[in-house]
Amino acid sequence: MTTARAVIDLDVPGDVISRHLYGHFAEHLGRCIYGGFWVGEDSAIPNVRGIRSDVVEALRALGIPNLRWPGGCFADEYHWRDGIGPRENRPQMINSHWGDVVENNHFGTHEFMDLCEMLGADAYVNGNVGSGTVREMSEWVEYLTRDGDSPMARLRRENGRDEPWRVPFWGIGNEAWGCGGNMTAEQYALEARRYGTFCRNHGGNELYRIAAGASDDDITWTRALMESLGCLTCGSQPAPVFQGVSFHYYTHAGAGINTEPAVEFSTEQYYGTMRKAIDIERVIRRHEAVMDSYDPDRKVGLILDEWGTWWNVEAGTNPGFLFQQNTVRDALVAAVHFDAFHRHAGRLKMANIAQTLNVLQAMILTDDDGAMVLTPTYHVFEMNRGHHDATALPAHVLETPTATDDVPALSVSASTTDDSALVSLSNLSLDTPLDVRVDLRGRTATVRRARVLTGADAASHNTPESPDAVAPASLETSIDAGVLTVSLPPHSFATVELDLA
Template identity: 65%
Template sequence: MPNATAVINLDIEGPTISRHLYGHFAEHLGRCIYDGFWVGEDSPVPNEGGIRLDIVQALRALDIPNLRWPGGCFADEYHWKDGIGPRDERPRMVNTHWGNVEENNHFGTHEFMALCELLGAEPYISGNVGSGTVQEMSEWVEYLTRDGDSPMVRLRKANGREEPWRVKYWGIGNETWGCGGNMRAEYAADLSRQYATYCRDHGDNKLYRIASGASDDDYKWTETLMRQISCFGCEATPKNYFQGLSFHYYTIPGPWESKGNSIVFDTEDYYRTMVQARRVDRLIAGHSAVMDVYDPGRTVGLVLDEWGTWWDVEPGTNPGFLFQQNSLRDALVASTHFDIFHKHAARLHMANIAQTVNVLQAMILTDGDSLVLTPSYHVFEMNKGHQDATSLAVHLRADDARRTVGDTELDTLSASASAKDGRLLVSLSNLDAEEPAEITLDLRGRSIGTASARVLTADRLQDHNTPQTPAAVAPRAFDDVKVTDRGLALTLPPHSFLTLSAPLL
């Protein structure tokens, strides 16, 4: 059995963990929006103005900080003026990216803003660069955020909204290297500067403009955008056209053509998945290092606005809808991601799970009027105390907590910690499929009160929740925490995620 020590200096504060690292993503894809968030006002499913209320209630329990919309690839074929005004007068459109289905545009700008208000979440809007115009995006910003009198203000008021909304986060396109236009980095940088110029701050609504950045480890893309967008190193006075730069990374252990089944897999598949999940640490460090050259003061935030597992679709479902089940394996991908996010809190400003409802690594799955909370949902809930908390460095010593996976060494223990409002929160993951781990929490610098803990695990890695077994993978109280002269000690079960909380004295 591995024996590990985690040294945590409770009196040495690190960077703040932005709550936006726990962001979400809702694209017009499959059943995320329609038959997910949106059921329509005539639905027998309880709703408010067409927005499904049991989903709202579940997400509010996560303290969801932000919601990214309308895409994804869909954002670059979405024309926002088609989604305002009386719903029965809105033109239909074809969602060419995801299933080639027709949409009636009943869920548009006003409906999205109403959803964010119900959730208590900040909106994050991705603008159309791929097939749109600078004027179109500029007018969307004006429509949403300007007060007083202007053509877009008058249009908004004619559609029933007198006061402007506050919309801070704006994405300048999506995946411009791919579905957002198949651009070269140099062209995307120039075009993004142009769009950002015309995304104005109206009144006291200050925009956080996020440039469409790299895929995976394309550091050259990041370098090109940072050099040209921020103008560092040129003769002109440096000007940050952007406050954020995105990149995307999905955990896919196999080839793209055969990603594997979400709930039918063996231990070897599981370990390969964990290797790919932990790769995000190197990617964040790599993009951060490039950004540090041009922005040593870290005024531009790194934004991982698409992340999560990506499996083959469930048999018998529309291949363009990206519906997959969500097992304990997915939850452990999420828990290790968050430990890595916390480690990079000084540069990483936002991250968005893909996606919130019924798509990819979803928080929630629906089937008619039934709703299931996935194992990944529970990781978000158990970890929510880290939002806007002060990070605490965790020095983990566990030489025997390691597995050889192919030609890679996989560390099977992961940890992070933070302090907020006088409480300590420690997150621990044991990625070993079979072996428990003895862990000593060596707590230094301050004392703590009585600790409480919860654990998320199951008999099998493949276990998942269904309408018939909604709590097959759900958190439960963990009482086997012992007080020692060094702090605390516990035995972490195999394939498990645990959070421990205690008052700081």
């Protein structure tokens, strides 16, 4: 047993942690949509209008705040008119990015918006810049959000929806530096301004337009996009043509994405993964620094709309479907990311894990026989739900052993809502328990509930045969003279819910 010390200032409020930092991503990729969310109305698996019921129930338990769709790379080859009207009349296409399979377009705009309504989630629609047109994107916005009489509003009504939908978030393309068009930063910045101009606010629907940004810490993209917005501190300037700048960041063990095993990993690969996960904070800071130089008032948000682990696919599955197992290691990657998100909530306004079902670091794994498994990552989202729209609290690690080399054993963050607080703690050590003492300053606290998530080892995961191999369990804690004491098992994540006086 080793010891770590931290301090949390319960009376020093910070930035609000937007619930949208706990957002999700559903691309037409593998079995995320078809066989995941969408089973069809004739399926023996319980569904509502073709959307799988147990999946909706499980995601509602997370308070899922938003869902990004239809991609990803798929977004820049998706033409929305192919996905409306009677399903039997919808044209097919080839999903060339993901498995070279036939896409029948049975899950389109109406089905996605139906899903968002079932989930109680805001829609984040990603438009097509790569192979689309300004008119196509503009008309999609009108189709979704325009009330009254207009060509697209009439078309929507012809397809069975009278009232417009509320669509808060709109993506202007995806990964324009790669699958979204192989553009330069300056070229895309001009396109983002043009497309963003014609993505109009209709009636009471106000779009938060998100420009497609960098891969990892390529601040060239962020600088070009911020430069294109002009003077954000000049009072006479119009509102920014886009309100968010995105970037993508995937975690691996050191050799690169899609090159390493999801379950049979070595000690070196485990710690390489933790090192890469921790590095998200440096990457956020680099983008923040560029944005702050153009936008000190933080009018434009930083958006991490793809993040998570990317391992080799499971044996026997289509390599283009990106189906991977999800272990305790993945859960700790999520926990470390959230701690960083909370610390940067003043600029970071949204994050979307890739992806929700059956793809990459999924919340849920399903099969065609009706089985559904909640992954270790799902449980981190659920245990952290109390951070949604809460106020971040300063949480400082005063002393921690290193798990190995430059990987600290302890990661921590905290937030408060009214007279309660939530403390999140991770022991990143692969094989050593950690005794954590947290000095709670400024207010008197008592423990309402404490839970821990771990497994027999860091590769532990859930299956249909053992669905609770990794699941939250009660955790013993104590508070004495304002010091919270928690004993964390190796490779574990814990949350402590506090009542404050």
